[in-house]
Amino acid sequence: MRKFYLLLLLVLILIAPLLSLPRPTTAQGLPWQDKSTPFGVVAALGNRVRSDEIPAAVALMREAGIQWQREEIFWHEVQKEPGGPYRWDGNEQGMYNYDLAISAQRRAGINILGLLTYNPAWFKGKNPTPEEWISDWGDYVYQTVARYGRERNQITYWELWNEPNLAASGYESGLYTVADFVRILEVGRAAALAADPRAKIVMGGLSSIWSVPPSEHYYDYFDYLDRVGQLGGWKHVDIIAIHPYRPDAPEGDAWRRDQSLTFGQEMQRLDDILRTYGAKPVWLTEWGWSTTRSWQGVDEDTQAFFLVRSYLHAIAHPSIEKVFWYDFRNDTWPEAPYDQPVYNENEVEFHYGLLRRSYPLDPNRADLRKPAFVAYRTMTEMLGGLSLREVIRHGDEGIYWHRYGGNGRRVDVIWRTGNSIPALEVACECRQALVRSWNGQVQHILTSSAGRLTLHPDALGAPLYVEYDQPPRHPAIFEATGHSLGGAFRTFWERRGGLASFGYPLTEEVIEPEPGTGRPRTVQYFERARFEYFPELRGSAYEVQLARLGDTALQRQGLDWRSLPITENPDPGCQWFPETGKQLCPPFLEAWQQAGGLDLAGLPLTDAFFATGATGGTYRVQYFERARIEHHPANAGTPYEMQFGLLGREQFIRYDRMP
Secondary structure (H helix, E strand, O other), X not given: OHHHHHHHHHHHHHHOOOOXXXXXXXXXXXXXXXXXXXXXXXXXXXXXXXXXXXXXXXHHHHHHOOOEEEEEEEHHHHOOOOOOOOOOEOOOOOOOEHHHHHHHHHHOOOEEEEXXXXXXXXXXXXXXXXXXXXXXXHHHHHHHHHHHHHHOOOOOEEEEEEOOOOOOXXXXXXXXXXXXXXXXXXXXXXXXXXXXXXXXXXXXXXXXOOOOOOOOOOOOHHHHHHHHHHOOHHHHOOEEEEEOOOOOOOOOOEEEOOEEEOXXXXXXXXXXXXXXXXXXXXXXXXXXXXXXXXXXXXXXXXXXXXXXXXXXXHHHOOOEEEEEEEOOXXXXXXXXXXXXXXXXXXXXXXXOOOEOOOOOXXXXXXXOEOHHHHHHHHHHHHHOOXXXXXXXXXXXXXXXXXXXXXXXXXEEEEEEOOOOOOOEEEEOOOOEEEEEOOOOOEEEEEEOEOOEEEXXXXXXXXXXXXXXXXXXXXXXXXXXXXXXXXXXXHHHHHHOOHHHHHOOEOOOOEEEEOOOOOOEXXXXXXXXXXXXXXXXXXXXXXXXXXXXXXXXXXXXXXOOHHHOOOOOOOOOOOEXXXXXXXXXXXXXXXHHXXXXXXXXXXXXXXXXXXXXXXXXXXXXXXXXXXXXXXXXXXXXOOOXXXXXXOHHHHHHEEEOOOO
16 A cells, blocks of 8 residues: 555656756855754664674664764665565574664664665666666655654654765666756655655765766766756755765865865855755765775874864864764675675775774774774763854964863863964863863863963874863762762772872763773772772672872883882881782881772882972882872871872872963
């Protein structure tokens, strides 16, 4: 019955005369679009992830904070013969299970853009005209939208076709002219709305071409869009999709056959077309850089930097709503066995992913996450739920500075492309600022001077996040620092010594990358320690652990404890540790034991020695893996005779001394 209804609808469309082509009109100014959920990726789980690994892929997507995913539903995989049945639950190899992939993502709170492509299985390798399969196309669109739209309420946005301006997916896939693509849009939109009146149509994404001369097989997407507009295609879509791949950095000015174009200039040209045929939101449904070892690639850190900067540039452009990074996981040859992926460092298409290719897909695998994945996760953690408030600087003196806000938070993102390291003065009207690197690692905590501070973007090209006066996450707030403490960290803090052992919290809980793996680790900084949370050890004595701040403090002083003299004959009453060759003697031994010994402070890295404090006084100290214990004889007989050093404050607090 559905097909009969659809065919009737298509007949009406086919016989409707085109009395005249639309004349270009000047549209109103481009509105600032809805940018509340801009963070997307292309993962195509149904096509690229086997059914048994879809839960792991979705868990990684949630970890990264992905808001949108483009799910490519291949027509030739779900319907093998004209008029034949549709298969939505996969083949014998566990691939193309769209029911499972879509349901798993929606349960995880991930929005889906459904991509409907290409010509049918029964015409693969042939050269039919679109009219030979256009009614079947309409039925495929209707059946897919009805299933995942109206019936299951899982997908509302549908992208019709992919890169029709390129030879492989345009001319060689049955769309011989721009008019053929407009027919795809016209019939597809009618079918989608017949299946689900709420459906929103995205024009099939058009890709940049930088070096190939435009022809009847390869169209510059500006020309293609203009022709679509002239042929009346604009009225068949709600959203315009672009794939603005670039051969250079997001801020670059690359040569495009007859002229050079920055990304901003490219989008301004697109805006001119929008003003001509009608203002519509723009989605970048593919964009990325490959880490191939060939000349077309960038190194993995650069890919991570480009990722963040490309999203920020796109979000700052008024007409752009969403960006879909291409792609989520490194690819392999489609013909390769799933459990034996082919890996080629010189193949460009294999290295766009945020994840390295591996089998099995194990979220705990140490080498799975590329730096770009960690950068994406940090970006969504820092900016998710916020909106762009101001672009403070846009390239002047090589500085880019974007300000975000919302939900009681204020975050600046700063990066530099110039060689000089400027001192950026900020009238933040804040008490402090938490400065984090592109991967989420806390660099330092700036304490302002009269509501002003100075920022130094040290690393070339690397985005820096600055959050002003982190809002408390828990009800228990310490007035001394304005930060809160809750959950497992509060339980640990209270049971293992509280203020005397750890001091006040200097930050709220933040996500940092685990060294060597990039896996997310929830941490919180205190005056004397850094807490790290291990959910995999929940319920054990090691659920919360201390970072190696003692070891780090020695390194900052240029000391390698391994090079220090070894105590070969321990003194009486002392405990000797063969792992480090150091001894622990009273009163440090008793203080170490009372504080929790190995579990809390760790092994001694030095023997006790005399040091000079900030006020000029001299006292004995001893460094451990996670702490520094200090002996203050002036406080003899009080609880403050033996103290943990303020390693957290010393290493991370910076006081701004602006003139």
